[in-house]
């Protein structure tokens with residue numbers, strides 16, 4: 001289990017490797033916006049400040065560009081933790 005935190009939320013969520021960060025966070029009441037749940041629409045994009053993720057399914061390269069990856073953008077619906085994580089503020 002890894003501890004996943006969002007900067008603007010007080011709560012920590014514990015997620016195991018292999019589980020979707022978005023699905024598990026929303027099960028814990030995080031209310032992260034989502035739509036496709038397949039790494040295609042970018043609704044769930046967040047910025048990773050600390051830690052390492054991997055992808056359960058590879059995100060669509062048109063949705064998550066090399067530039068996005070270089071600036072630590074993550075599509076939470078298809079991402080899973082590889083370490084404890086800290087994400088930047090979620091946009092409202």
Ligand code: FES
Nearest residue numbers: 035037041042077
């Ligand atoms: S919900 Fe569409 S990319 Fe994550």
